[in-house]
Amino acid sequence: MTDTIFQASDLANKRTEILERARQGLAQIRDKDSTSLVMLPERRLRMLEEIAKWSLAHMRLDELLRRDAEPSISDLGDLAWLRVFEAEDLREFVDDLHAALIAAHSDQDPSALDEFLRAWRITARQLEDPLRKAVLLSRHDPDDFTEAARPQ
Template sequence: MASSDLIFQSTDLAQRRTEFLDAARSGGARLRDKDGTSLVMLPERQLHLLQELRKWSSVHLRLERMLARPDFRPTVQNLGDLAWLRVFDCEDLKEFAAELNEALVAADSDNSTAPLDECLKAWRTTAQRLEDPLRRSVLLDKTSVPDLVEADRPE
């Protein structure tokens, strides 16, 4: 019998606690409560991963729906909890959505929130930098190459 097929009873917690904890450590232990409720115990990092994947998948879907509307304009009100993205235009938001999707797939595949955390940190950092008018002008400066001249090496 596979460990995922094994269902412990509440009375097993006293007699088979080591087996129950081993099953929980290796991915999940199922427990049937006296009232028939099925409970699962798993490592906290797995629960955290599942919660983050659920949250950001939902955010991704919502953003994709917003971006699909032809009249969409990024404002604090229509971005809601994504208001930190307000400094970006629609093209940037599409790029964010694509990168978020890749990060979600990688996080699920790697069984780690690291790819998702890295993606979000990079976009949040960029958004914070763009909030400052001086930094924004430097980052988005459209200086053309002819404005630059070659400098001679000092002697």
Template sequence: MTSSELIFQSTDLAQRRTEFLDAARSGMARLRDKDGTSLVMLPERQLHLLEELRKWSSVHMRLERMLGRADFRPTVQNLGDLAWLRVFDGEDLKEFAGELNEALVAADSDNSTAPLDDCLRAWRTTAQQLEDPLRRSVLLDKGSSADLIDAERPE
């Protein structure tokens, strides 16, 4: 019997607490309460991962639905809690949605929020830079070869 199949009873907590805690440390420990309620104990980092995957999966699905509408325009009102994405156009938002999806798959596969955290940090940083009009013009200006001049070698 694997630890995920083993179900402890509330009375086991007194006599088999070490076994219960070992099962929880190794991934998950199930406990059946006196009233029949099933409880689960797991490492906090695992709970944090599950919460983040749930939250950002929901955000991803909502964003995909918005992007699929022909009349979608990225406004603060449309984006809601994703308002920090307002500086991006529709194509950028589609790229974000794709990268977010990849980060979610990687986070689940790696059993770590690091890929998700990295993705969100990079997009938030870019959004913050694009908020400044001067930085935005520098970052998005295509320029032309006529704008370039040869630099002289410093002495």
């Protein structure tokens, strides 16, 4: 955070200093009506918004799974893409999401969270297809496979 709180009038004379503080992470400005305003890099704001959004989703899904009933599409809302997963898989998603949120906050970078969500969404799309789901979830016996000949 910052120990300096700029006044709105400082925007005229100290704008370079205010902008530098904002680039470094945060600049706080007190408006004439005592409203506290904050300037920060847009990248940081977007990261905080993503973490807030997925933290809320994490809490909501965690609460749904504590009910011991399979959540409906309506319960899942914007997480309806998770409907293809069983309760055990959803519990794993919640646990992994928690870890991804901690990593994103710690790194101040949402890329770990983005990659985590991308991987789960890809898996969900694969499980929507009955044939792919059968292949992915069936037992595989090594005798079912043969060595392929090198193409000529």
